[in-house]
Amino acid sequence: MILGSTNRNMNYIDCFAGPGCYEFGGLAVDGSPVIAVKAAKSFLDTHPNHSLNILLTENNEHQAQQLEHQLEPLKPHPTNLTVNLLTEDSKTFIPDLLSKIPLIAPSFFMIDPYGHPLSLPVINSILSRQRTEALITLMWYRINMDLSNPAVQANVDRLFGDQEWRKQPFMGQRSTARENGFLDYFVSKLKAKYVLPFRIGYDPEDKVKGERTKYYLLHASNHPSAVLLMKEVMWPLGDEDGTFDFSGESQGVLISRTPQADELQQILLREFAGKDLAFDETRKQTWKLPFVEKHYREVIQKLRAEGTVTVTPVSSKKTGLKGRDLVRFPRSLGSGGSASGERQL
Ligand SMILES: C[S@@+](CC[C@H](N)C(=O)[O-])C[C@H]1O[C@@H](n2cnc3c(N)ncnc32)[C@H](O)[C@@H]1O
Incomplete structure (x- = not known):
């Protein structure tokens, strides 16, 4: 609604769209593309003079078919909503799209892979566009496994776009120091004025002991209204035991679910x-x-x-x-x- 106050046309691009439906605690829950289409329809109900484009990319054919099936009941769409689902590899498709299309309208990129996200050069080319923001899943536990494994370090080279990460102090560190060092380094490489990390712990279902981090959600934007709104959105989603919190130590303030x-x-x-x-x-x-x-x-x-x-x-x-x-x-x-x-x- 903030962006819509000055822009009639907006884009939502889900680069790792998934099947559109999950099982969580025994219940079926909507995946991000379904949530986005529902939100778009309700926004357009009250803002009929706006238009929204939703672009979904999923490289797995089976997942893409499932997603198509999940999106079916949401049709017909109003004429000012376009939903395109493409069975594409976002790691080649998104850079190609960026080079061909000047995304003039404000755009939100959802980058939610199971493993490595889009490379930093590609994410930075997204963030260099005006009124464009990204929500990036940084799978710390997966990436951490790759950092010291020579067989897959080339994946990390691709992620950063160079090999400088190999010389960083976090490579010689362990546990929290390594995690915070890596996170700070990754955030420092993002070309965004505001990067807000949310730390996500393991689910009880993962059966991992202790309060270890599974992944981070990084919200990257270039406008204070964007970062402040994202804080408002994320805060109530934190859970009781603080497994879903703002990333504490690297932000300089101790975090708890009951703010002091x-x-x-x-x-x-x-x-x-x-x-x-x-x-x-x-x-x-x-x-x-x-x-x-x-x-x-x-x-x-x-x-x-x-x-x-x-x-x-x-x-x-x-x-x-x-x-x-x-x-x-x-x-x-x-x-x-x-x-x-x-x-x-
Ligand atoms: C974590 S899931 C996405 C979940 C989704 N954001 C949601 O909340 O419902 C990641 C998805 O990305 C897909 N994927 C993996 N690599 C991809 C790639 N290079 N291009 C497009 N999709 C990819 C996987 O098949 C998987 O369905």
């Missing part, structure tokens, strides 16, 4: 001491923090009630807090306590 309001308060008072800025701007400038809008609102409203910050309503009426409401932070730390010993953003 004190920590956010101290960071805001320290980062914005003596500044006047819009409520939304406080969220944009600290986008990496594992807090969503309601946490910012709670903290700032509390500081407002105790007189530590003042708020000049711009977007809200009187006592609310949103959008362009102007927040004035005190010059020195108020009752938020000392910032000494705090980790830096």
Whole structure:
């Protein structure tokens, strides 16, 4: 809806589309292409002057047939929705598509393989396009197996587009240090202003001991609204034991499923001491923090009630807090306590 406010035409491209239906906990659940088509139809119901193109690529013929079958009940599509399912290898098809078609309309790329994603040069060519973002599954457990295995290291060369990764410190490290080093290196190679990693642990069904990471979902974009919205979308999907969380240590803030309001308060008072800025701007400038809008609102409203910050309503009426409401932070730390010993953003 954000992109649609200034663009009539939009694209959704699922590069590893899958069969369109899964079994999860004994129930049949929709796969990403089916979710996308349903979402597109409901968006177009309320936005009839827009148009959406959905492109799905799946290289396995059997999976593609199953997907076609799953998409059938969603027909007929409205005339402003195009759904194309192609039995293609996205590793050759997507670069080819990018070289032929100037994707002018805003585009969302879903890159969700079981193993290696599209190569970084291809992902970066996607991200270099305006108003284009990607959700990338980075199968850490699979890639980690390949890093030190000479028989398959060429796959990792292809992933990065060069061999520089072989010389990185994480190659000599183990466990969490290796995982964080690899993740930071991969993220540093993505040509996107905002990359938000979500760590996904193993399912109980995987029968893997401990809290080990199975994979990461990386949301890569070039606009603060995109990253802030993705945080809002992902946050409620976290589970009780924190196996589905923001990636902690490499982001500089300890993550837990129960965010520590004190920590956010101290960071805001320290980062914005003596500044006047819009409520939304406080969220944009600290986008990496594992807090969503309601946490910012709670903290700032509390500081407002105790007189530590003042708020000049711009977007809200009187006592609310949103959008362009102007927040004035005190010059020195108020009752938020000392910032000494705090980790830096
Ligand atoms: C993890 S599944 C996709 C799941 C899907 N995103 C969902 O949520 O329903 C990955 C799919 O990618 C397909 N695939 C693997 N390599 C591919 C390639 N090079 N090009 C296109 N599809 C590929 C596999 O056959 C598999 O169906």
